[in-house]
Amino acid sequence: MLRGFFTIAKKDLRAFFFSPVFYIVAFLCSMMLSWVFPIQLAQFSEAAKNMMFQQGMPQQQLNIHYGLFLRQLSYLNLMLILIVPALTMRLISEEKKMHTFDLLLTSPVTSVQIVLGKFVAALGAVFGIVLIAYLYCAWTGFFAHFSWPLLNVAFLGLFLVGAVYAAMDLFCSALTESALGSFVMAVILNISIWFVGIGAEVSDSQTLREFFEHVSLNGHLSAFVEGTVRTSALVFLASVMGLFVFLAERVVEANRWR
Amino acid sequence: MIEVRNLTKNYGARRAIDSLDFSVNKGEVVGFLGPNGAGKSTTMKIITGFMAPTSGKALVAGYDVFENPLEVKRRIGYLPEHPPVYGDMFVKEYLEFVANLKGVEKSKISNLVKKAIEKTNLGQVQTRLIQNLSKGFRQRVGIAQALVSDPEVLILDEPTVGLDPKQVAEIRDLIKELRGHHTLILSTHILPEVEATCERIIIINQGKIVAQESLSNISSVNKGSRQITFKVRREIDALITRLSLMDGVLKCFKGNSPGSVVAEISGQDDMVELLAKEVIMSGAGLLEMQSMAQLEDVFIKLTYGSVEQ
Structure with missing residues (x-):
């Protein structure tokens, strides 16, 4: 039963890591980070050196985790909003366009296996990009002392956000035959999920506010950044992934009934 | 299965x-x-x-x-x-x-x-x-x-x-x-x-x-009739009249290309043999004789209504 899933996951992972697209994206990412990270690092060390004179500066900014790594995370998040759609846009739409979908749908695999296989492959690619950004932070370990678990948990949080993007973007890819259409939809969806939380600021009712606070990606991510792994955050992120993977599976299944 | x-x-x-x-x-x-x-x-x-x-x-x-x-x-x-x-x-x-x-x-x-x-x-x-x-x-x-x-x-x-x-x-x-x-x-x-x-x-x-x-x-679908196409040198009209008079020839008409004659016949190979003999004896100068593939004939009749003329 698991074999169909593994076969598809393996094929799509291979497609990611054998295609130039992933390497171009990874190269451009590391180019941007290589430009920004040393500048941030220099600024931070400057601030730390002159700690005495920085009376007005918030205490947090003098902690390398907030002063440097958090910025790295926010750049990475910004990049993931655009990169994950670029990586996942072809996952299903290309199969439809190149008629290889016919092969998948006439093979003894269920649509759940197809979609989960593709989702896991996309996680692999997202992990690769997050790893690149992580290496910059890890590298400062050679000359700075900081709390490693804190850094790891923060990156885990961002990886999970990337996984949420992957699930949403996989769903977008299932909706259309055009990779470009899927990319545009996915970017919009990725951006819009950050704005759901805004509802908390305008709603009067207490329950509604609590609801918006709970569905805000921002709130859950900041918990990870502070180094806490909350069950509620894990459950929330997992349910968003589950929802979109399920929707993608429904779209794939619906192809049979047209 | x-x-x-x-x-x-x-x-x-x-x-x-x-x-x-x-x-x-x-x-x-x-x-x-x-x-x-x-x-x-x-x-x-x-x-x-x-x-x-x-x-x-x-x-x-x-x-x-x-x-x-x-x-x-x-x-x-x-x-x-x-x-x-x-x-x-x-x-x-x-x-x-x-x-x-x-x-x-x-x-x-x-x-x-x-x-x-x-x-x-x-x-x-x-x-x-x-x-x-x-x-x-x-x-x-x-x-x-x-x-x-x-x-x-x-x-x-x-x-x-x-x-x-x-x-x-x-x-x-x-x-x-x-x-x-x-x-x-x-x-x-x-x-x-x-x-x-x-x-x-x-x-x-x-x-x-x-x-x-x-x-x-498959020929039974076609009710036993089949088409034979000839290409001859001369006297097409005379040949058509002559063939039309034969027993077993259902229809005979000019084909699409110059010098070609199409005969629709009933019966099997014996009839084809007779027809060939007749054409040669007519002195029209037989160049080519072709039996339309039965399947093609059936297919066109069933899907497009009738054979193109």
């Missing part, structure tokens, strides 16, 4: 196939004929479990395609209209992927891949990327893909499209070789292909089955 009962499929308001009924026995090679847009591909897509029918059902090896799709799909090798190949994979790697996907036992995979490559003559390109192959080779990779799981049922949708004449002949030989080992449905609108490979034909037009016969009985 395959049973189709009352199968209907609507695409929106358009009815693609309309209560189809047929069955295919184990080991049989059946040609599925019809003009473009007749519903051949739709029928095949339903049998392979790719899409659901609007009503009716299809059984493969006793399993309902929609109640037990996985059991059915395990037993089917399917070549769709467009070969479902990944451009960024190597031929051999792709075939291994398909074998895995079809749930072939791990220990048998390398052997079956080797066999499929051999049968489709892909040996020289097995280490190349599929996107760099020519259309004919891709088509053959598509056929190899259908064969690789050694399925009981093979469904090939226009397998020889895009191949050169030599490759077409090779595929025909391959299909003949597969006969007996697999149950085979072959969809095509290329008639000589059917004549060369199939035991039985199903002709479908505008979503309905218009004929279901074994190839040897």
Whole structure:
């Protein structure tokens, strides 16, 4: 039963890591980070050196985790909003366009296996990009002392956000035959999920506010950044992934009934 | 092996196939004929479990395609209209992927891949990327893909499209070789292909089955009449009058090209012999004599109404 899933996951992972697209994206990412990270690092060390004179500066900014790594995370998040759609846009739409979908749908695999296989492959690619950004932070370990678990948990949080993007973007890819259409939809969806939380600021009712606070990606991510792994955050992120993977599976299944 | 009962499929308001009924026995090679847009591909897509029918059902090896799709799909090798190949994979790697996907036992995979490559003559390109192959080779990779799981049922949708004449002949030989080992449905609108490979034909037009016969009985569909075309040097009109008077000649008229005469006759080879003798004796100067393939004749009559004149 698991074999169909593994076969598809393996094929799509291979497609990611054998295609130039992933390497171009990874190269451009590391180019941007290589430009920004040393500048941030220099600024931070400057601030730390002159700690005495920085009376007005918030205490947090003098902690390398907030002063440097958090910025790295926010750049990475910004990049993931655009990169994950670029990586996942072809996952299903290309199969439809190149008629290889016919092969998948006439093979003894269920649509759940197809979609989960593709989702896991996309996680692999997202992990690769997050790893690149992580290496910059890890590298400062050679000359700075900081709390490693804190850094790891923060990156885990961002990886999970990337996984949420992957699930949403996989769903977008299932909706259309055009990779470009899927990319545009996915970017919009990725951006819009950050704005759901805004509802908390305008709603009067207490329950509604609590609801918006709970569905805000921002709130859950900041918990990870502070180094806490909350069950509620894990459950929330997992349910968003589950929802979109399920929707993608429904779209794939619906192809049979047209 | 395959049973189709009352199968209907609507695409929106358009009815693609309309209560189809047929069955295919184990080991049989059946040609599925019809003009473009007749519903051949739709029928095949339903049998392979790719899409659901609007009503009716299809059984493969006793399993309902929609109640037990996985059991059915395990037993089917399917070549769709467009070969479902990944451009960024190597031929051999792709075939291994398909074998895995079809749930072939791990220990048998390398052997079956080797066999499929051999049968489709892909040996020289097995280490190349599929996107760099020519259309004919891709088509053959598509056929190899259908064969690789050694399925009981093979469904090939226009397998020889895009191949050169030599490759077409090779595929025909391959299909003949597969006969007996697999149950085979072959969809095509290329008639000589059917004549060369199939035991039985199903002709479908505008979503309905218009004929279901074994190839040897096909003339009965045509009510025993057949068409003979002559090309002569001179005196066409006199020849037409002369032939029209013969017993057994139903109709005689001028053909499309200059100097050609078409005679529609009833009866079998004896009649053809008599007719030939008559033409020669008329002194019109016989250059060419051709009997229209029966299948082609039947096909055109059933699908386009009548033979073009």
